[in-house]
C-alpha cells in the first residue's frame with residue numbers, strides 16, 4: 001500500500017493544484033480531510049482550467065472517486081453550487097464519484113454572518129479570514145452543538161437541534177447588539193437543501209476501509225498550509241483546522257499508518273494572505289516584483305498575497321510538525337533573473353539567535369530574520385525537466401534548502417505546465 005498525503009508547508013498557496021492533479025491521476029480515491037470552501041485549487045487538465053474549492057481535485061478526472069471526510073466543514077449551498085459550476089464545464093459529478101461524510105459538520109448562513117461581522121468589527125481582532133464561516137463552524141463542532149450532514153436525514157429532530165444551536169448564537173447576537181435569528185427560517189432552508197445533499201452522504205470511514213482492502217491508492221489532499229494550522233501555525237492568525245499529516249487520518253476515519261508518504265508542497269519563496277506575523281516579508285520593490293511575477297493573488301478572495309524570501313526556519317519546523325517525508329519545491333522560475341536571492345536561516349529575538357518560531361504571538365511579531373545571501377542565476381529555470389537543465393546556481397539554492405529544512409526534494413516545479421517538473425521521487429512508489 002502506498003497512500004500519499006499532500007500538505008502545504010507554508011501559509012497555503014504553495015501551488016498544490018498542479019501536484020495534486022498529477023498525483024490524482026495515479027490515485028483511485030482523492031480525500032479532503034480538513035478545511036472547507038476557504039481553499040482554492042486551480043487545475044489545468046488538457047488545456048481546460050478548473051477551480052475547486054470545497055470539492056477534492058479528483059472530481060476533474062474521470063474514473064476517480066472523490067471523498068469529503070469528517071474533518072471538513074461543509075456549506076451545503078456552496079457544495080451544490082460548486083458541483084453545478086463544474087458540471088457546467090462538462091464534468092460528470094454524482095453520488096457514484098463523490099462521497100460526503102455523514103459525520104461532517106455543516107457551515108450555515110449564521111456562521112458566514114458571524115465570520116463577516118467579526119472581520120468588519122473594530123473591537124474584535126481581525127484575522128483576515130476568507131469570510132466563509134469556517135472558524136464559527138469549527139467552534140460549533142468543538143462546542144458539541146453543530147449540525148452534521150446526517151442531521152439532514154432526520155427532519156423530525158431538526159427543529160430541536162436548530163433551537164439548541166440558536167440558544168448559543170442568539171446569545172451572541174444579543175451581546176453584539178444584532179437582531180436574533182429565526183429558527184424556523186434556518187430549518188426551512190435546511191429542509192429545502194437536504195434532498196440535494198443526501199444522495200452524496202456516505203459512511204466515509206467504511207468506504208475508505210473497503211477501498212484500502214481492495215488495494216486502491218488513496219491521495220489525501222490537504223488545503224492551506226501548516227503555518228495556518230490551529231495548533232502548529234502562527235496562532236491566533238491561523239485557520240481553524242489542522243493541516244499536519246496526522247489530520248489526514250483523523251479527518252477521514254483512517255489510521256495513522258494508512259498514510260505512507262507525506263509530500264510537503266513548498267514554494268521557493270514565501271507568501272501569505274491575511275493578517276499575522278511574516279518574518280521575511282518584503283515591503284519593497286522586490287516583494288512587489290515577486291507578487292507580480294508569481295501572480296500572487298488569492299483564488300478564493302482575489303486578495304494580493306504578501307511576499308517574502310524563503311524562510312528555512314519555518315519550513316524546517318513544519319517538516320517536523322507536519323511529518324513531511326519530502327518536499328515538492330514550486331515556482332523556482334519566479335526567482336529567475338534576480339541579482340540576489342536570500343534564505344532566512346535563523347532569527348534574532350531580543351538580541352539572542354534562535355532557530356525556531358516561538359509560540360508566543362508577540363515574540364513571533366518581534367523576530368528578525370538572519371539571512372544567507374545567494375547570487376542569482378543567469379539563464380532560466382523555466383520549463384526545466386532535469387537537473388542538467390538548471391543553472392548551477394539554482395541547483396545550489398535547492399540543495400541548500402534541502403540541507404536547511406532537513407528534508408529531501410522529491411520534485412521541482414519549473415512552470416505551471418504539468419510536464420515542466422524535475423521528478424526525483426514518485427510518492428506513490430515505495
Ligand code: IMP
Pocket residue numbers: 011012013038039040127128129130131132133134135223224228237238239240273274275
Ligand atoms: P479562514 O480559514 O477563512 O478562517 O481564514 C483564516 C486565515 O487562513 C486567513 O489568514 C486566511 O487568509 C487564511 N486562509 C484560509 N484559507 C486559505 C487558503 O486556501 N490559502 C491561503 N490562506 C488561507
